[in-house]
Amino acid sequence: MSAAAGNERVRFCMQCGEVVAFDVRTCGACGHYEPHPDEPGVEPERPCPHCAHGNPVSLLFCPQCGREVDGGGGLPAGVPWDEAAERDAGAPAYLMIALALAAPLALAAAIAAGWLT
Numbered sequence: 001m002s003a004a005a006g007n008e009r010v011r012f013c014m015q016c017g018e019v020v021a022f023d024v025r026t027c028g029a030c031g032h033y034e035p036h037p038d039e040p041g042v043e044p045e046r047p048c049p050h051c052a053h054g055n056p057v058s059l060l061f062c063p064q065c066g067r068e069v070d071g072g073g074g075l076p077a078g079v080p081w082d083e084a085a086e087r088d089a090g091a092p093a094y095l096m097i098a099l100a101l102a103a104p105l106a107l108a109a110a111i112a113a114g115w116l117t
């Protein structure tokens with residue numbers, strides 16, 4: 001019967017599950033560092049892109065302004081989707097018209113030059 005119990009607090013390593021003394025922040029088995037739960041500001045912060053409020057990086061929505069913090073979108077800001085699609089489709093359409101107009105002229109020029117006679 002040991003009297004070691006009492007106020008000896010332990011916790012379990014989040015990484016490997018090893019029993020670690022509560023006051024020890026770095027696991028002796030795997031070296032995983034765990035910030036104290038009561039420690040303020042342990043999580044790295046980044047400013048909200050909308051209101052510049054500092055939020056923990058794990059947050060997806062800013063508690064200050066309620067907007068999405070992690071953009072994650074595929075389109076560059078300020079370009080509506082249909083406008084971007086139109087811009088992509090525009091070039092080939094112009095190219096087809098230019099070819100359609102140029103082809104008879106090129107043919108006529110070829111005939112005039114005597115290549116096809």
Ligand SMILES: [Zn+2]
Pocket residue numbers: 013014015016017018027028029030031032
């Ligand atoms: Zn560990």
Ligand SMILES: [Zn+2]
Pocket residue numbers: 048049050051052053062063064065066067
């Ligand atoms: Zn915000």
